[in-house]
Amino acid sequence: MSTGVRRGVMAPGVRRAVTSRVDDDDTLRIEWPEPDDGGQVTWRHVETGQEHTGAGLAGLRPGIWMASCRGEPVATDDPGFSLDGLVVYAGRPRTREVRAFRTTAGTLGLTVREVxxxxxxxxxxxxxxxxxxxxxxxxGVPVEGPARLVAVARKGSDPVSAPGVFRGRGFSGSVPIGPMAGGQVRRRMFWDLLVEVGGERLPLAARLDDIADKKTKVRFPAQHVGARHAGQVRVRPYYTDTDSLAVALTAEEESA
Known part of the structure; x- marks a missing residue:
């Protein structure tokens, strides 16, 4: 994405933000290197051209918004990323997420998406x-009490589940791999992992960090079910293309 201004070559009058973060109440907090001279930040929606002025970001439509001040883009050296801040931000029930980011041109933008x-x-x-x-x-709204960790096969087998527990926002649970391997009807099968609580199933995923392409970068240890001489099933969790947690089961050939 480019705003037409190259990093490090800013037009006269362009303001540069030291940091730019979205607080958990959807308010933009900007630190400037010099005292604020009263110029307000204006946001422009890339697709529609809609404009919004001020630090309050609640209610912005989904999409990309670019920042300007007095008609010039706002420059920044801050990537807008803080894992601790994003964890706090995700701690509030909400249906829309707002994140600040730095473009490849070194200017300030926002991504707004439904969650x-x-x-x-x-x-x-x-x-x-x-x-x-x-x-x-x-x-989501914090809960207390029993839950279940559920493995759902994408094809061909009944779900497998085991007890888990919620304590406020924290969840812990485990699921046995034996019943999953017992339903192996093809050489490779894939199971999605979810948390079931109050009759609702919630995805398990890792989306708050800045690790791109987890499917190829994050590798969990494998376990095996069955005797080696009779052919085993290799069981390995992995992250999907959407950073959801899933499990791949692969039937291995019998050893001589």
Whole structure:
């Protein structure tokens, strides 16, 4: 994305923000290197041309918004990313997420997108015949009490689940891999992991960090079900293209 201004070559009068973060109440907090001279930040929606002035960002339509001040883009060296800040931001129930970012041209922008509650993965364990998951509820109302970790096959097998628990926003649970492997009807099968609470199933995903392409960069240990001489099923969690947590089961050939 480009605003027509190259990084490091800014027109006269362009303001540069030291930091630019969106607080959990959808208010933009900007730190300027010099005292604020009263110039307001104006946001322009890239697709529609709609404009919005001020630090209050609640109610902005989804899409990309670019910042300007007195008709010039706002420059910044801040990537707009703070994992701690995003975790706090996700701690509020909401249906729309607003994030500040720095463009490749070094200017300030916002992404606004619709969101729904899910469980942000903070830990995955793969041993002793189970897959253990820890996480925190994002964008939803905190709950207390029992829940279930559910594995749902994309084709051909019944769901497998086991008890878990919510404590406020924190979730922990585990699911056995034996029943999943017992339903292996093809060489490769894929299962999606979800958290079930109050009759609702919430996705498990890792979306708050800045790691792109987790599917190829994050690799969990594999477990095996069955005797080696009779052919085993290899069970390995992985992240999908949308950063959701899933499990791949692969039937291995019998050894001689």
């Amino acid at each position: 729904a509650p899910y469980v942000e993965v903070t830990g995955v364990g793969c041993e002793d015949g189970v897959i253990e998951v820890e996480g925190v509820l994002a964008y």
